Each structure stands twice: as structure tokens, then as C-alpha cells.
Amino acid sequence: MSSVRPKKHLGQHFLKDLSIAERIADGLTGHGDYKTVLEVGPGTGVLTQFLLKKDFETWVIEVDRDSIAYLEKHFSSLDDRIIGADFLKHDFISETKTPLAVIGNFPYNISSQIFFKVLDHHQEIPEVVCMIQKEVAERLASPPGNKTYGILSVLLQAYYDIEYLFTVKPNVFNPPPKVDSGVIRLKRNTTKALDCDETLFRRVVKAGFQMRRKTLRNALKPINLPAELSDHPTLALRAETLSVNQFVALTNLISACQ
Missing domain, CATH: 3.40.50.150 (Vaccinia Virus protein VP39)
Structure with missing residues (x-):
């Protein structure tokens, strides 16, 4: 053809x-x-x-x-x-x-x-x-x-x-x-908009996977995590274990402390 x-x-x-x-x-x-x-x-x-x-x-x-x-x-x-x-x-x-x-x-x-x-x-x-x-x-x-x-x-x-x-x-x-x-x-899907700052959401997701073998506490250092979140249990996890909803929740935590 x-x-x-x-x-x-x-x-x-x-x-x-x-x-x-x-x-x-x-x-x-x-x-x-x-x-x-x-x-x-x-x-x-x-x-x-x-x-x-x-x-x-x-x-x-x-x-x-x-x-x-x-x-x-x-x-x-x-x-x-x-x-x-x-x-x-x-x-x-x-x-x-x-x-x-x-x-x-x-x-x-x-x-x-x-x-x-x-x-x-x-x-x-x-x-x-x-x-x-x-x-x-x-x-x-x-x-x-x-x-x-x-x-x-x-x-x-x-x-x-x-x-x-x-x-x-x-x-x-x-x-x-x-x-x-x-x-x-x-x-x-039915999500019209994420229940968070979508620009920050993208930053969090991208930073989290840049060093996917590290915990989020270390991987998210480039976005200047608020000190009060340092002991949050989610930050002890790796990015690959978080669902979309968990990333949304994490984004809201970071946003609330900034």
C-alpha cells in the first residue's frame, strides 16, 4: 500500500x-x-x-x-x-x-x-x-x-x-x-478536578519518582518539605506504593503547611 x-x-x-x-x-x-x-x-x-x-x-x-x-x-x-x-x-x-x-x-x-x-x-x-x-x-x-x-x-x-x-x-x-x-x-473517569493543588500534585509525583528507591522523605527534599511533616508516616513509604488518592492527600498535607 x-x-x-x-x-x-x-x-x-x-x-x-x-x-x-x-x-x-x-x-x-x-x-x-x-x-x-x-x-x-x-x-x-x-x-x-x-x-x-x-x-x-x-x-x-x-x-x-x-x-x-x-x-x-x-x-x-x-x-x-x-x-x-x-x-x-x-x-x-x-x-x-x-x-x-x-x-x-x-x-x-x-x-x-x-x-x-x-x-x-x-x-x-x-x-x-x-x-x-x-x-x-x-x-x-x-x-x-x-x-x-x-x-x-x-x-x-x-x-x-x-x-x-x-x-x-x-x-x-x-x-x-x-x-x-x-x-x-x-x-x-468521573474526576472533574483533583481535590488538591494540581500543579503541586504534579511536582510531588514527579519528585517522588525521581529517586524511586528512596523513601518520600528523601525523594521530596527538592520541594522543601515543611519541617512539621518530617515524621509523617506517609513519608516513610516509597512513591511506587502510593495510590492517586494518597498522592492527593500528601499534596494537601504539604500545601496546608506551606
């Missing part, structure tokens, strides 16, 4: 297996009553073709000029819904219609940055379905107490329920990556 060569500097690995592309598209549930879907990095449209069959208005955002030209030639039904821009830098919210779902085969090298942008727009994005590196997918879906549980696990689970859907082997890509991929689904 493709006459576009995948570019290493863009982290492109084009999916070849149509059945997997269809399974990814079928991962969309419509949760949150959205009518618009934005595909990130469609490449040559292997996933796009299945999205266009669904009852959503499909938009795509692509930074690669060769891929844009291919999509314009082969997917005329997209009309003016091809955004030639970098997802990480572009204000797609004002250009499309919200609420919207985000879907795609995310480049491994920027997947974390994509999720941070999703977090910035969590009120407008009720659902995400994506294929990323398996290790990262498992980390995001991991519960507290698991060694893979980390910063993005907490930040995303604060606003989304995350489900690991299935694993994808390297041989179905061109070129094949060196690791397995995983497909996950994020569905917006």
Missing part, C-alpha cells in the same frame, strides 16, 4: 497488518459521547481507513510531508481534515471539534510527551486508544505497588481508567522495531 519510506528520525514504524489496524480502530468505544477522532501520525493511512468507516468525524495530524502527500492522494474523503503539523506543538483543540478521542500508532520516542499533552487537555479528551512500546503500555496500566508503576501511571490514572488491550509483535511493522508493542485504552 505504501510508497512512503519510514523515516528513522521521526520514529516511524509503519503497521502492515490490516487485522491489527482494525482491532485498534475497534478499541474506540465512544466513551464520553465524542463525535470526533484525531489520529496522531497516520503515516500511510493503514489505521485511517478503518476509522473512516466508523460513525465519527476523523481528523489526522501528521508532520511528515511525504505522508501528507500520500494521504491527500489516497484519502480524498478526509477533505480538509488533514493537519500538517507537529502534534506536540499544534493547537489541535481549537482546530477540531471537542470532545474528541485521540488514537494512533505513537512513535516510541515521543509517546511520553504525547501523554503529557493529553493530560493538558484531559477535559476535552474522554478517550485515547494507542499502540506504544509494550513496556510503556504496561507501566501506564500498572497499579500501585508494582515496580513499573511510575510518574505517568499516577498522572494519567488520576483522570483516566487504563486498560491494556493486546500485544503486537515486531514482524507486522516496516521496519520492525526491536521490542514488542502494546495497545492500551484510556477512558476518562
